[in-house]
Amino acid sequence: MLSVRNFARSAPRAVARLSTAALRQSVARPSTFVKASSLSALRPAQASFSTTVFRRAADAETDEELSAKLESELQIEEDMKTSEQEPASIKDFLNNSAFKLIDTPGQEVVKLERDFGDEKITISFSIADITNYDPYxxxxxxxxxxxxxxxxxxxxxxxxxxxxxxxxxxxxxxxxxDENAAPINLSIVVEKPGKTVGALNIDATAQDGNIVVENLFYYDDAKVAKVESPEAAQKRADVYPGPPFGSLDDDLQVLMERFLEERGITQALAVFVPDYVDVKEQREYTRWLSNVKAFIDA
The missing domain is CATH 1.20.5 (Single alpha-helices involved in coiled-coils or other helix-helix interfaces)
Known part of the structure; x- marks a missing residue:
């Protein structure tokens, strides 16, 4: 879905660029950057100071054109939003899962939280994984x-x-x-508040309807596992990370995967995360366009 959306975005932009280029060629504008030697030839020996250039700059001639372009981009996104339906996997997961969605507008990171017995489970993922993804x-x-x-x-x-x-x-x-979704990185933190200050941190990937565990860490301090401050990030970097998950005993890997499945880290989650990230990316891009346009128009 992401590549189709990017293709749909790029096609109108390409046409707009061609139109803009044709318009600029039809209207002869003086170059903003003129060589000093040319200025010397045109300037009188003792020319008085002129504020013409500054007055032109103060007129902000580009603002109107930029605002119109932003409005065009917004319309493209709105048209795409109207023609697309939200994936059923999103509603199904949120209605049938014990996880609570925490999505702050304007933020890249999304969280899922739930309690499992005496445990608190937090899953974090980011839309940055698809904005930086190049499938080709x-x-x-x-x-x-x-x-x-x-x-x-x-x-x-x-x-x-x-x-x-x-x-x-x-x-x-x-x-x-029909392209596979971008792999989305998951940071899964399992805590036992009131029982121990330590925490497990599992790094995994959601892609093609599967959860692939990559690394398993243990931290003496749950705050270090969550990396919610620069100090925690530094402490985390100093901790022994453990061996790669794939190098562990096969039975241990299977049991760890079952451990996660019991806590809701399932195929349904693997389908939900990429779909939700795709929807949120469009929502955040539209919000960004609106904010920039509002600033330009103010």
Whole structure:
């Protein structure tokens, strides 16, 4: 869904850029940056100080154009929001899960919290994982490598390279409609308030309907596990992290996965998180556009 949305965003922007470029070419504007030698040739020997440039700058000629562009971007997002339906996985999870959603407008990080017996469980994830995600990075690297190999082989290789490039482009277009969601990192903290000040911190990934555990940490102080301050982050960096989860005994890995499933870290969560992050990213982007436009228009 993310790539389809980005494609839909980029298409109107490309048209807008072409229109803007054509408009700018039709209206001859003086260059803002003029060489000093040119100014010297045009300037009288003892010219009086002029405030013309400053008056023009004070007029803020770009504001109106920028505001219109922001309004255009907002309209694109609103149109996309109208044409898309919120994934059913979001409503299903929130209605049937013991987790409480904590989503602060304007913040990247989202949290899920619940009690499980004497335990308090907090799951944190961020929309930054999809804003920084490039689903075609690996494909592009493979494509470039293939083209380099073909170039070495000569004319036949160049023809093969072009054919391979066309095939890759077709595959990317097909995948655009049905692409795997970006992997979303989960920070799972399990505490036992009143029993111990320590906490478990499990680093995992939600992708393709699966939860993949990557690391398991133990901290003597739950505040360190949550990393809610620079001091806690420094203390966390100094703690022995333990071995990679995949290197643990197989039975231990299975039992740890069952431990998480009993606490609601299930396939339903793995489906919910990427879908919710995608929806929140659009909501935050729209909020950002509105805030910037309001500032420009003030």
């Amino acid at each position: 990075a690996e494909d592009s690297a493979l494509e470039e490598e293939g083209l380099e190999d073909d170039a070495v082989q000569g004319g036949n290789g160049q023809r093969k390279g072009r054919a391979a490039e066309e095939d890759i482009d077709e595959e990317l277009e097909e995948e655009l409609e």
